[in-house]
Amino acid sequence: xxxxxxxxxxxxxxxxxxxxxxxxxxxxxxxxxxxxxxxxxxxxxxxxxxxxxxxxxxxxxxxxxxxxxxxxxxxxxxxxxxxxxxxxxxxxxxxxxxxxxxxxxxxxxxxxxxxxxxxxxxxxxxxxxxxxxxxxxxxxxxxxxxxxxxxxxxxxxxxxxxxxxxxxxxxxxxxxxxxxxxxxx
Numbered sequence: 001x002x003x004x005x006x007x008x009x010x011x012x013x014x015x016x017x018x019x020x021x022x023x024x025x026x027x028x029x030x031x032x033x034x035x036x037x038x039x040x041x042x043x044x045x046x047x048x049x050x051x052x053x054x055x056x057x058x059x060x061x062x063x064x065x066x067x068x069x070x071x072x073x074x075x076x077x078x079x080x081x082x083x084x085x086x087x088x089x090x091x092x093x094x095x096x097x098x099x100x101x102x103x104x105x106x107x108x109x110x111x112x113x114x115x116x117x118x119x120x121x122x123x124x125x126x127x128x129x130x131x132x133x134x135x136x137x138x139x140x141x142x143x144x145x146x147x148x149x150x151x152x153x154x155x156x157x158x159x160x161x162x163x164x165x166x167x168x169x170x171x172x173x174x175x176x177x178x179x180x181x182x183x184x185x
Contacts, residue, residue, distance in 0.1 A: 096126025
């Protein structure tokens with residue numbers, strides 16, 4: 001029998017880092033439910049149903065073995081022609097990053113496309129996305145917490161090289177900040 005694996009700690013972040021990463025989906029595209037990883041158990045929990053009538057514009061999740069400035073695994077939006085269920089593992093080609101501030105804390109989002117979705121094979125960099133897709137993503141993150149009286153500021157989008165740097169920094173942070181905690185348990 002195979003034991004349970006923790007999505008953040010036990011899964012590989014990918015074989016071709018930082019160009020392609022393993023994403024663990026927490027929230028399917030089209031959802032209004034904010035699911036998130038329960039860090040102690042590795043299960044997915046309901047954080048809340050969004051106060052707004054908008055829905056996630058892409059599949060949303062985390063990259064294993066990363067740790068970001070918001071004290072969580074690095075977030076990733078995975079564009080795919082299908083809505084992926086929570087805890088789906090999907091190889092994702094990194095194409096860029098959305099830079100944002102959430103509650104005064106840097107909370108960038110890696111943007112990727114599902115590597116094995118043939119209809120997205122032509123998308124290599126963020127500029128390859130239709131402009132409306134970027135408008136949808138930006139609009140969602142600017143508005144999804146407004147009715148909670150919380151401020152989110154989208155600073156803009158950057159290319160895949162910036163995303164690669166963010167991923168590499170988050171991998172290092174995981175190794176220096178989280179791994180020692182895990183070893184002390």
